Amino acid sequence: MTDSQLEDLTTRVTTIEEQLEQVLDSLDLLRTIQNGVRQEVRATSQSTARLERTVRQLAEISARTQAVVVRQQDELQQYRADIRQNQENINRMLAYLENPNRGDTMPN
Secondary structure: OOHHHHHHHHHHHHHHHHHHHHHHHHHHHHHHHHHHHHHHHHHHHHHHHHHHHHHHHHHHHHHHHHHHHHHHHHHHHHHHHHHHHHHHHHHHHHHHHHOHHHOOOOOO
């Protein structure tokens, strides 16, 4: 082998080594990116799970609140019916007291 062939071979080996270093650097960068993506996916998955739990809790709270509202509306309707009945009783008593000679007994 001549000196020029040896220099050419050395240059080629050096070029190949530089290319291998670049490929290894690219692989390291890809591994770093892949690890970052895995961590982000894990964090996103955990956040999604927390969000789903929160939505379920809110739905349960909403259902309980709706049940309370319905119960209170029913109680309010009953209260109003009781007030109307009491008002009717009062009006009958007042009518009797205003004209006690109409009958022998007070109306029920």
